[in-house]
Amino acid sequence: MDTLVMAAQLLLGLSILVGLHELGHLLAAKMFGMKVEKFSIGFPPKIVGFKWGETEYSIGAIPLGGFVKISGMVDESLDKEQMDSEPQPWEFRSKPAWQRLIVMLGGIFVNVVTGILIFIFLVYDRGETYYSRDQVLEHGIAAYEIAEQIGLQDGDKILDISGQKYESVNDLSSGDALLSSGGYYTVERDGERIQVPIPRGFINSFSNEESMSKFISIRFPFEVSAVGPGTGAEKAGLSAGDRILALNGQSIKYFDQLQKGLKDKEGQSVSLLVGRDGNTLTKEVEVSEESTIGIGVNNLLEPVRKKYTLAQSIPLGTERAFGVVIVNARALGKMFTGEVSAKNVSGPIGMAQIYGKTWDWTKFWSITGLISMILAFMNLLPIPALDGGHVMFLLYEMVSGKAPSDRFLENAQKIGMVILLMIMVFAIGNDILKFFTTS
Template sequence: MNPILIKTIQFFLSLSLLIVLHELGHFIPAKIFKTRVEKFYLFFDIKFSLFKKKIGETVYGIGWLPLGGYVKISGMIDESMDTEAMQEEPKSWEFRSKPAWQRLIIMLGGVTVNFILAVIIYIGMAWSYGDEYIKADSLKDGFWVTESTIGDKLGVKTGDLILAVDGNQVEKFSAIMGDIAYGNTITIKRDGNTFEQEIPEDFIATLIKDEDKMRFLSLRRPFIIAEVSEESANKNSGIQANDEIIGIGDKKITYFDEVKPILEQYKGKEVSLRVKREGNIEKQFAVVISDTATIGFIPGLLGLDDMEAKGMLKLETVKYSFVESIPAGINKGIETLSNYIKGMKKIFNPSTGAYKGVGGFAAIAGIFPDAWNWPVFWNATAFLSIILAFMNILPIPALDGGHVMFLLYEMVTGRKPGDKFMEYAQMTGFFILIALLLFANGNDLYKWLIK
């Protein structure tokens, strides 16, 4: 199946699940408090619906515009902008007739369900798959900075270890990039010395500028030969697939990143190349280095288990019982939300340049893999659920957070905002949301055109 189609299917499946459950979070408390729900829709039904069916007092349907979904609650200024009904006398089953605390629970239901859903997914992931990661401080000779210009900007180089971000220990190697993006300072270990260094304020902008180079920190791996190119001058040298290069000339080689600088010294020359074969057998061959400093060998990867056996790193495997997976899932949900809030703070600070990385639907779809992978799908869905919860609780009219803001004002002051004010606020909120939508998807389009 086409990778783009797979991404699209996963995106719409995840989005539909999140929207339906979010709206269910409003629907259920509305029903509990005997508030009439006129519509329950997945996607927006502007002008027409793809499907609709009335059951009881509620019309359930699917709209054609996949920008979200909604429940239309009687007696409430919402997405439908049905102001005519608001001119009539309040009915006992309308939203506006209910006590403020009940209206608050109804409005908070969606974001609450989204956060709970994310936690449930994380609990299920922990119980089903556990956790396996590379301990960040276990890399014997540090990490490999694959893009030196970005490394120089951050102040790190090959062989370094990042031990902490903002004073918090980095436990997993895979978490370093995310921690750096959200952080302000890093603790580096270099040549046995440990020191703290500030992360440049505009470092995120540096990463966004060239997303292909964003993963500029990598594991240092041995140079395992996967294949000898047929075009190589060294195809008959005796070198075989799975040989590990351990020396060039009089230079010892441990890692792949050490090879290129040494080959530059031997361009256009014949040199002795030492390899390790079948574990411990060392062999030596004469090879020719091309004028472009290549030897015509296609590199392969040594597995993490084999690297651990060589003492190059340490893998940590954690298995959770069902009971243990509950606090693990809750902690993961809180950690994800906390990191997302840190990221939003960066976005709203223009000097960081993080706003350039804001993406729309294409960016969201991009977090799903090209091939179907259930763990990745559920992890992405949980992350999107956290995002949906956070974005909806922002105090912007037309979002749940806007309604919550006005309800809290009413509960504190005892004064209810007028219907006309709520109508104007809702319209203002829509303009803000449309502007954000255009900006985010415009960023996607700009990146696509530039590439």
């Protein structure tokens, strides 16, 4: 069932984005009087379709993209017969270069607008919920495995990132922070101010969503919210509302202290000092093989909650949408220098895992908006067979006044398709490798 939920979200998200992308090309082409022969979401073989006017609309069996076939255009169909015939006034090749440029940018434009609108809607509808810098300075952080590797410690109070103050605890693991060159965290520890360098290529430590849980979180006070049946906590008589004050004589204030206090205690009993209704009790509790005692907890630290008007949401949502593009452009650039590992490239399996095993509409639209912006950015890359490749050749034509030959465009298209196929095989291979190494 988990796999079906992930696959369904991926298929729905891609279908929406690919459909809108190809619709951008179709509408721009029809606006300039070009004949659009086919519009497809997904690649052949065709599952279902119908013809409306001059255009055949269909859904393909391979849901990893889509296409619009415009008459007189050298595209992935490589229709040599049509290109060898006399140009017709309704064909792509018969139109001025500036019109053809707009057609090729139509899909990218629609994806950018879609991504911006999704981010604006999410900001307006959901607002923001986060733990602030002030709360980090009051309570400190819990430093997990990845944080400890670079020198962060439990209780550290992070003052800034590379000299710049931050707003939310989420900023500490943002792309801007992890991709910084020569970056550092300024930390207050035991009354001293120190710098913890962010290593070159540190972002490679965050290959999946689970790895984020191994970095840092804000420390939070807690109380017991529920006790699992048959667990050590139930046998010891713990109940909802209890506050755990100490473990084996060591003071406990934050949940991460309890987690780390139970580590390596599997199969043993621990002594807990428990606060209940103004009294303190001592409980001997058995620890499970998973280093847990079988309780759920309530986080007693109230996050900051902000709501925005539509007028405020428009610039903030737009900034976030383009922020995604900037971070991915920086990551791509650092991939060529070797600072960011190419193993971070994900294919359809990795994208499905990002959506997650539960259907959460807020998360669904957040991921879909992010993919929409990335899809626009990737399509703008000057690779033949992508929109950016066509744009590159059209700009050359507009500057030089001379169009590349059809034979050159056909060969470029073939090379581009090979490049894209290699990238797809590499991405799927990464997905499979990650699946087996993390499962």
